[in-house]
Amino acid sequence: MLPFTGSPLDRRSDKRNDPAWVAERLVGARILPLWQGQVLLTGSPVLKAAAVPLEVAQTLVTPQGVMVFLGLEEGDLGETRAIFAFDVSGSVDAPEMLKSFGAFHDLRTASLLLRHKDLAILSQAKGMIEWHSRNGFCPRCGAKTEVADAGTKRVCPLCGTEHFPRTDPAVIMLATYGERCLLARNVNWTPDFYSCLAGFMEPGESIEEAVRRELQEESGIAVGNVRYCASQPWPFPAALMMGCYAEAESDALTLDPTEIADAVWMTREEARALLEGQIEGRRGPIKSAIAWHLIDGWVRGR
Amino acid sequence: MLPFTGSPLDRRSDKRNDPAWVAERLVGARILPLWQGQVLLTGSPVLKAAAVPLEVAQTLVTPQGVMVFLGLEEGDLGETRAIFAFDVSGSVDAPEMLKSFGAFHDLRTASLLLRHKDLAILSQAKGMIEWHSRNGFCPRCGAKTEVADAGTKRVCPLCGTEHFPRTDPAVIMLATYGERCLLARNVNWTPDFYSCLAGFMEPGESIEEAVRRELQEESGIAVGNVRYCASQPWPFPAALMMGCYAEAESDALTLDPTEIADAVWMTREEARALLEGQIEGRRGPIKSAIAWHLIDGWVRGR
Numbered sequence: 001m002l003p004f005t006g007s008p009l010d011r012r013s014d015k016r017n018d019p020a021w022v023a024e025r026l027v028g029a030r031i032l033p034l035w036q037g038q039v040l041l042t043g044s045p046v047l048k049a050a051a052v053p054l055e056v057a058q059t060l061v062t063p064q065g066v067m068v069f070l071g072l073e074e075g076d077l078g079e080t081r082a083i084f085a086f087d088v089s090g091s092v093d094a095p096e097m098l099k100s101f102g103a104f105h106d107l108r109t110a111s112l113l114l115r116h117k118d119l120a121i122l123s124q125a126k127g128m129i130e131w132h133s134r135n136g137f138c139p140r141c142g143a144k145t146e147v148a149d150a151g152t153k154r155v156c157p158l159c160g161t162e163h164f165p166r167t168d169p170a171v172i173m174l175a176t177y178g179e180r181c182l183l184a185r186n187v188n189w190t191p192d193f194y195s196c197l198a199g200f201m202e203p204g205e206s207i208e209e210a211v212r213r214e215l216q217e218e219s220g221i222a223v224g225n226v227r228y229c230a231s232q233p234w235p236f237p238a239a240l241m242m243g244c245y246a247e248a249e250s251d252a253l254t255l256d257p258t259e260i261a262d263a264v265w266m267t268r269e270e271a272r273a274l275l276e277g278q279i280e281g282r283r284g285p286i287k288s289a290i291a292w293h294l295i296d297g298w299v300r301g302r
Numbered sequence: 303m304l305p306f307t308g309s310p311l312d313r314r315s316d317k318r319n320d321p322a323w324v325a326e327r328l329v330g331a332r333i334l335p336l337w338q339g340q341v342l343l344t345g346s347p348v349l350k351a352a353a354v355p356l357e358v359a360q361t362l363v364t365p366q367g368v369m370v371f372l373g374l375e376e377g378d379l380g381e382t383r384a385i386f387a388f389d390v391s392g393s394v395d396a397p398e399m400l401k402s403f404g405a406f407h408d409l410r411t412a413s414l415l416l417r418h419k420d421l422a423i424l425s426q427a428k429g430m431i432e433w434h435s436r437n438g439f440c441p442r443c444g445a446k447t448e449v450a451d452a453g454t455k456r457v458c459p460l461c462g463t464e465h466f467p468r469t470d471p472a473v474i475m476l477a478t479y480g481e482r483c484l485l486a487r488n489v490n491w492t493p494d495f496y497s498c499l500a501g502f503m504e505p506g507e508s509i510e511e512a513v514r515r516e517l518q519e520e521s522g523i524a525v526g527n528v529r530y531c532a533s534q535p536w537p538f539p540a541a542l543m544m545g546c547y548a549e550a551e552s553d554a555l556t557l558d559p560t561e562i563a564d565a566v567w568m569t570r571e572e573a574r575a576l577l578e579g580q581i582e583g584r585r586g587p588i589k590s591a592i593a594w595h596l597i598d599g600w601v602r603g604r
């Protein structure tokens with residue numbers, strides 16, 4: 001199971017639109033505070049999501065701070081408990097006030113040290129809270145929108161349009177040509193970083209067509225067979241990464257210099273060494289990213 | 303290749319942000335007019351996308367009417383020609399003015415009669431034009447946004463945020479249990495219509511997790527193995543349908559009455575008869591929908 005997936009929560013979409021049911025769930029709930037894009041964590045060396053009591057969280061939530069119901073979790077004794085995310089970004093003192101519960105961390109950096117299920121829950125929390133922070137107005141009419149259904153949607157009071165969280169589908173692919181795979185460095189990445197090519201889907205495409213278009217645009221290679229492998233939610237800020245293997249029809253590269261600084265065909269040995277950090281001056285993707293798993297799967301002959 | 307996919311256009315994302323290049327492409331371009339959600343078609347019995355000359359299209363475009371560069375097409379003589387979509391919704395007379403070129407039709411209804419590549423191009427056109435019509439304001443700050451990059455994005459002049467077309471990833475799945483598959487009728491569908499279960503993905507899920515959640519929520523079945531099959535852009539209004547097969551772990555159903563009016567386990571013979579319109583009082587999905595292809599593939603043992 002890929003990192004960022006595997007949430008144990010039951011989202012209860014049948015109940016979260018009932019304010020009375022949601023209010024009852026708040027009593028005794030685990031409250032996960034998010035502050036300016038960061039998540040509250042505790043523990044060492046393995047990090048866990050840190051929860052705070054409702055009374056504490058409520059003192060930190062400003063009028064702009066949204067509360068989101070994430071789902072129900074089964075406790076150790078078989079009891080169910082609700083989990084909520086609270087946006088406490090408006091309280092400059094939040095890190096100080098909550099230091100007895102944990103410290104705020106960047107989720108991507110912490111992803112390698114977090115328990116699998118906590119990473120999935122915090123990924124959902126971060127995605128939802130940041131969606132609210134970027135979507136306070138109705139794109140159809142420009143009016144201020146209001147939070148509804150325990151933070152799982154927004155509604156425009158003027159034109160009535162309902163707005164649901166946006167997820168941008170993106171393709172990420174390992175192109176292979178015989179016994180070599182294509183790893184590239186985006187112009188926006190650090191000079192030592194090599195990974196799979198990737199890009200957002202455009203309207204009117206299938207996943208397989210988007211893989212072909214992106215590889216053609218960025219590396220100039222034509223692609224034959226495309227095989228879907230796995231998908232991963234990637235809340236930085238709101239992508240769904242769909243990982244594929246793509247069989248290149250040639251190894252001649254024509255890079256798009258506005259996007260790709262360098263691209264290299266690597267053997268299985270070289271790709272394995274990249275993942276293991278054994279190539280001087282070159283880094284591969286972090287182990288929590290689907291890119292790592294695509295490359296690792298190919299290196300292992302899957 | 304699934305209907306709505308297979309566009310022959312080269313989207314030229316490297317050039318469409320250059321206004322001079324785009325202006326040159328307009329000369330001699332094929333202009334596809336869209337009017338109040340409908341597309342202009344011609345021909346019989348096979349329908350084709352109807353293009354109109356630039357001079358004609360320009361007389362019909364109102365200040366609100368957006369122009370979108372769709373891509374370059376290779377002509378019969380090897381020449382390249384640009385294709386644009388023009389929103390002429392503001393001209394009440396458009397159907398009358400353009401009747402010598404074609405008639406406006408609903409794209410979903412016409413999808414079975416359209417040439418494969420024209421359906422793909424018109425799907426992109428409809429998706430883009432309707433995205434503009436629903437996104438005139440910045441969801442971050444509420445200001446009016448402006449069209450940029452030949453209609454392929456919008457930009458907020460106040461806060462500077464760039465907005466790209468939204469595509470909502472959705473899962474659609476055929477649940478199977480041994481030699482039977484699950485077909486259901488949504489409460490919003492006509493009383494005779496049965497198809498695959500489907501639903502929008504939520505933030506923090508993989509495709510496979512969304513399939514399991516939707517089947518659990520709507521039909522109460524637990525699912526083991528999930529296998530991705532194919533994807534299809536579905537511009538009604540802006541979904542990406544990701545088709546999967548899901549192995550049910552039991553055939554006991556607990557339907558969600560707010561979503562599902564009825565669900566039936568069908569044998570291969572029954573599912574085949576449904577697709578062929580041979581079950582009295584029951585209709586299956588139209589042949590242009592991925593649901594038809596998922597069911598057909600299973601019926602054929604794929």
